[in-house]
Amino acid sequence: MALDKIDRKILALLQRDATMPVAEIGRKVGLSTTPCWRRIQKMEEEGVIRRRVAVLDPVKINVGVTVFVSVKTAEHNESWLRKFAATIEDFSEVVEFYRMSGDIDYLMRVVVPDIAAYDAFYKRLIAKIALSDVSSSFAMEQIKYTTALPLDFALVNDDDK
Amino acid sequence: MALDKIDRKILALLQRDATMPVAEIGRKVGLSTTPCWRRIQKMEEEGVIRRRVAVLDPVKINVGVTVFVSVKTAEHNESWLRKFAATIEDFSEVVEFYRMSGDIDYLMRVVVPDIAAYDAFYKRLIAKIALSDVSSSFAMEQIKYTTALPLDFALVNDDDK
DNA sequence: CATGAAACGATCTAGAG
């Protein structure tokens, strides 16, 4: 699970473009095809690389509006959370869902075409599960969105400079 | 830019797994290789498919902690926003950044290894740009995270059932 | 004009040294 400098370079490239041929990746990180391919293979087995996916344009598929939904609840037991999580899993509009510390209990990011669609989503949600306090904040603009995680913190085992 | 039922099926598959061979996608949507390949090609040209990327495991690359940072500001002009956006662009820890409506002006999602690293990020941020009111909320658990957007709202041009 | 079969070339994957 410890990654060296070359592994991080490979990951950086694959986070930007997963279609890049192994030979080209190898060339960019100073490796020939086979060892580069072996490293990628290993990182996939270890689960460092989870999957390769297509990223779509939200506006072009008509989900240009992002809403952040804060939820407070009276229930705080494990079984209720599992039910809540299972419910949210079925809502494809919810793309992110976090259990929070502080004054709000849960935060979710919801993507919809417009306000009306958000209202419809909201009604379907509260019909499925009882939520004591729900607050919605609309995003006016998505200034930055990336699937690429920072690699600066990844643990290094060996002593490369 | 209008997508039919087959296009949406293709996109659904590619959002889950971008390594799936065109022939197999075609088989699943009831098309042979060439027309399926043409559809994918077209959606890439139109920008519906933005890119294909590798999705990494946050915990395995040591950024398991998510922090939502709310920002209020006194400045509300366009040039200040551009400077702010450019600053954020350089912070790889900030993976999402939104201009909001309501009582908070901006919201960002930040990924870091731990609280200490967040503090270091915070200090670097406020050293770069003056922010009047910053509030941080820590996520205890990421219950759901997906890069797959809902396709139910995509506009349909033709009259397939 | 869209489809599909087939052929080509690039890439992946695996083995041996």
Place this chain on the structure above:
DNA sequence: CTCTAGATCGTTTCATG
């Protein structure tokens, strides 16, 4: 790690309806 070779897949061409 390099070299090699076979399997697989992306991409183009062409015939068909």
